[in-house]
Amino acid sequence: MPDRARSFPPIATPDARILILGSMPGRASLAANQYYAHPRNAFWSLMGRLFAFDSAQDYPARVKALNDFGIAVWDVLASCQRPGSLDSAIAKNSVVTNDLIGFLAAHRLIGHIFFNGGTAEKLFRRHIMPTPATNNLRLIRLPSTSPAHAALGFAQKLAAWRAISVAVDAEIPANFTAAPHQRNSQ
Secondary structure: OOOEEEOOOOEOOOOOOEEEEEOOOOHHHHHHOOOOOOOOOOHHHHHHHHHOOOOOOOHHHHHHHHHHOOEEEEEOEEEEEOOOOOHHHOOHHHOEEOOHHHHHHHOOOOOEEEEEOHHHHHHHHHHOOOOHHHOOOEEEEEOOOOOOOOOOOHHHHHHHHHHHHHHHHHHOOOOOOOOOOOOOOO
16 A cells, blocks of 8 residues: 555634635645645646735745735645545545644634635545534635646636635725735736
8 A cells, every 4th residue: 555645734824714725735745845836736826826926936935925815725634545646546445634623613714615626625525514614614616726637727727716816805804904915917
């Protein structure tokens, strides 16, 4: 049996309002101990485009940019058996989920969960839902940012992922005094 892949802690601040869930980090991400570390994964390029930050800056700066917009990132799975990085290779009987119910209880301002691909959504719905903690959340599946999901190009993924910037705008509290973020319109 292949080695057991183990996820790492979430990117989150106590005031997070949006949660992006993947399934399980791939080998490149696990080796770097960074979310979406594969150089061809579109996640950071999409986030940089949507929230006008340089996606080439160092990892702590990219994490801070997400935190500044109230965006949390985690994975549905805490561990699983999986040869390689493909979600399709996850051994179904090996999955152990992260404590998403506890996470949501500690981050009560989260109103939207966006799934980075269909596997994350399926795992969440199979192993986490339904619970009182998930009843009032808006759940939205987005196309995977993985290079393995080549059916859509960057422009098409960007169009779909714009739903996150719309949700960020909707989740900003009325008394928020900072200037609204500027989006790159390309």
